[in-house]
Amino acid sequence: MKQLRVTGYGLRVKNAKRLILFLSLLVTCHLLLVTSVSAEDIQSKAAMVMDAATGRVLYAKNPELRLLPASTTKLMTALVVMEKANLTDVVTVSRRAAGAPPTRAGLKAGDRVTIETLLYAALMKSANDAAVALAEAVAGSEEAFVKLMNRKALAIGVNNTHFINANGLPGKGQYITAYDLSKIMRHAIKHPVLKEILGTRITEISTETGKTMFIKNTNKLLWSDDDLLGGKTGYTNQAKHCFVCAGEKDNETLIVALLGSPRRDMLWRETEALMGVGSKVLSNNEEPVVYLTRADYDAANMTTAAYTKKTAVRVAKKNYKYKKTKKQVITAGKKTANKKQVVTSSSKTTKKQQQSADYKKSKKIIAKSKNTKKTNMAKKGNYDDKG
Numbered sequence: 001m002k003q004l005r006v007t008g009y010g011l012r013v014k015n016a017k018r019l020i021l022f023l024s025l026l027v028t029c030h031l032l033l034v035t036s037v038s039a040e041d042i043q044s045k046a047a048m049v050m051d052a053a054t055g056r057v058l059y060a061k062n063p064e065l066r067l068l069p070a071s072t073t074k075l076m077t078a079l080v081v082m083e084k085a086n087l088t089d090v091v092t093v094s095r096r097a098a099g100a101p102p103t104r105a106g107l108k109a110g111d112r113v114t115i116e117t118l119l120y121a122a123l124m125k126s127a128n129d130a131a132v133a134l135a136e137a138v139a140g141s142e143e144a145f146v147k148l149m150n151r152k153a154l155a156i157g158v159n160n161t162h163f164i165n166a167n168g169l170p171g172k173g174q175y176i177t178a179y180d181l182s183k184i185m186r187h188a189i190k191h192p193v194l195k196e197i198l199g200t201r202i203t204e205i206s207t208e209t210g211k212t213m214f215i216k217n218t219n220k221l222l223w224s225d226d227d228l229l230g231g232k233t234g235y236t237n238q239a240k241h242c243f244v245c246a247g248e249k250d251n252e253t254l255i256v257a258l259l260g261s262p263r264r265d266m267l268w269r270e271t272e273a274l275m276g277v278g279s280k281v282l283s284n285n286e287e288p289v290v291y292l293t294r295a296d297y298d299a300a301n302m303t304t305a306a307y308t309k310k311t312a313v314r315v316a317k318k319n320y321k322y323k324k325t326k327k328q329v330i331t332a333g334k335k336t337a338n339k340k341q342v343v344t345s346s347s348k349t350t351k352k353q354q355q356s357a358d359y360k361k362s363k364k365i366i367a368k369s370k371n372t373k374k375t376n377m378a379k380k381g382n383y384d385d386k387g
Contacts, residue, residue, distance in 0.1 A: 126387025
């Protein structure tokens with residue numbers, strides 16, 4: 001009888017252990033499913049999570065899609081400056097640099113500041129005047145500096161990127177990929193000075209004459225995420241919101257790059273989610289994933305910067321079809337107007353003249369509104385830059 005009781009108790013203990021093991025496995029699987037991030041969860045056009053120590057890709061969405069870099073370009077500007085100049089070198093700000101639109105630190109032509117001061121302004125406030133001043137100080141002109149940028153890009157294995165200026169304002173031939181942007185950040189944080197600047201929330205810079213300027217970092221995650229080492233934001237109308245950063249998770253350094261996000265607040269949410277994904281991959285709780293989505297967009301709508309040759313052809317055909325359709329509509333409108341004139345009786349000359357006058361007046365109004373819209377877009381256009 002005692003033997004039976006002991007056996008029964010043993011069975012109950014064994015079953016309880018099995019139940020606990022099953023429940024723990026179920027909870028683990030549930031957590032893995034909940035925390036995994038699919039391509040649909042990331043609204044940015046391209047995304048990348050990279051292990052900073054090895055360069056290993058932990059997660060990617062359209063990693064080789066060419067998109068506009070916006071002010072993340074300034075990271076490459078900083079890398080070239082660190083290689084070619086001394087932090088204590090004093091620079092005289094030119095008139096061209098001081099007038100660089102639209103985000104500025106407040107530098108005036110003739111101001112004398114150190115290279116380090118300009119780096120703080122360019123990387124924290126995303127100041128375009130500081131970026132141009134750095135370029136001119138190193139190479140004599142921004143054009144000559146851009147050649148150094150592209151040369152440096154190739155030297156560090158950034159092969160699918162091309163720069164046309166030092167500040168990231170959009171233009172023909174300027175593009176980057178999320179994969180390349182991650183590589184640039186990986187090299188940037190190897191420089192202690194750049195790592196320090198990128199992780200600084202607020203500071204004050206000054207010129208040789210004592211004029212001070214208050215600088216606040218555009219990276220909002222520095223105020224909410226203690227694991228973040230630093231990052232660089234970017235925005236223009238065409239590029240949308242961009243961000244690249246480095247952070248520490250479980251004693252590992254991760255890099256997250258996002259390009260073409262529709263909203264700034266979405267950058268912060270997606271960055272935190274992707275940091276979590278990268279950490280799980282490194283701890284072997286998830287497998288690395290690369291998503292390739294259908295991409296009908298490219299850098300600044302330039303077919304030369306399309307994702308693939310097929311995409312370029314598709315975009316070109318789409319644009320041609322749109323123009324042709326628009327032309328047909330206009331032609332049809334003209335035919336309708338002529339038809340009305342034919343139907344109109346010759347006895348109703350006054351009415352016909354009135355219609356013609358109204359038609360001409362409406363054309364003038366439409367033309368005026370179009371010109372106004374073009375002027376407003378020209379004023380805003382590529383220079384709507386939040387850094």
